[in-house]
Amino acid sequence: MGIASNGPHGHLHGKVGNLVFYMLNGQPVVRLIGRKGKPSTLQLANYQEMAVTTKLLSNMGGFIKLGYGLQARGTVHNAHNLATSYHKKHALTGQYPNISIDYSKVILSQGQLPETADLKIEKLAGGVEISWDPKDDNVLKYNDSVMVMIFFPESGKDKEYLNIARRSEGKCFIPLNEQQLKEQMEPYISFIAADGEKVSDSRYLGNLNGKGLNEAEKQQQKKYEQVKTRFDQLEASYSKQMIANYGEKPKDKAFKYLEKEYQTLKKQLEHLPGKPG
Known part of the structure; x- marks a missing residue:
């Protein structure tokens, strides 16, 4: 039963027929319910696109919150909604039933802080080292925090680092075990202001160890x-x-x-x- 808590001209709350009325982030929403028929190929493709996108974002809640949170301010969306929308539209490749991630198109943060020069990644004994230009000016500050995300598509054991270094350090080392050093790696880096009010677009550091098996x-x-x-x-x-x-x-x-x-x-x-x- 639907309830008109704000009078006959207000938004309903509850179920009326095959419609459900509710509030989402302060906005009135209505959706259709009922039995689904046999899905079309386009629907199946959409289901797989959403499943692949959801799996990509499943281990990086903290990174997404910081990387897309500023964009979400003052809107009815949240950071995860924005990240899901971007990656579903722009970071997938292939046709159903073989839809997968194009890691070169993944963007884990979007913001106004300028990108950093001379980004490099190198495999060393016991881990990987990421380096960058540590310059300090009126926009890029020495105390900006460094965020790193490394995807391991074969094992799914992704690594998220939200404050692994300061810009002034110019590099950071991420310890990895022997097996991880052999796996397909897809690394990303972002910079965020110390007060959290500015974030850079993330940068893809390039594939390490080639493409593994899906x-x-x-x-x-x-x-x-x-x-x-x-x-x-x-x-x-x-x-x-x-x-x-x-x-x-x-x-x-x-x-x-x-x-x-x-x-x-x-x-x-x-x-x-x-x-x-």
Whole structure:
């Protein structure tokens, strides 16, 4: 039941038919409810776009709050809404059902603080070092904080650093374990004023270690390895029986079943995706 708490001309609150009325960030909102039919390809694509975007932003709530919070002030939006909207529209690549992130288009903060020159990243023993021009002038201050975000798409164990250094230091070191140093890395850096009133656009520092396997490719590789393991077992048994029979095929049913499966898997492996290398 909908309730008109502000009179007959006010905004309703609650359910009326297949409509639900409620307040969102101080604004009256209405949405449609009911059973969904079979989704179209466009709807499925939209679902995947949202899922991929949500996964990207899931481990960086603090970074997004600082990176988009200034833009959200005085609007009905919040920082996460703005970040989701940007990345869904501009940072995705591919067509359904193979939509993925274009990491070169990811922007984790947007603001008026100018970008910093001479940004570099380097892999060292035990971690990565990020460096920049530490100059101090009327706009870029020595006490600006440095924020760093590193995505690890293969493992999903992303790292968020909201105050890892000061601009005046000119560099920072991020310790990583041996496995992380081998994984695909997508690093970003932003600068934020000490009082939090200005933030720079984030800068993409470039891919490290190349592109790893996405989830679909991992499943394909797993399937290939399972089929290859079974094929290797059959091949060993097939060869053993052929040798024992001096190159002639045994005429029993067991060998015929063995040969049929052996030939089927051999042909399957020729076209099955997921082959290493």
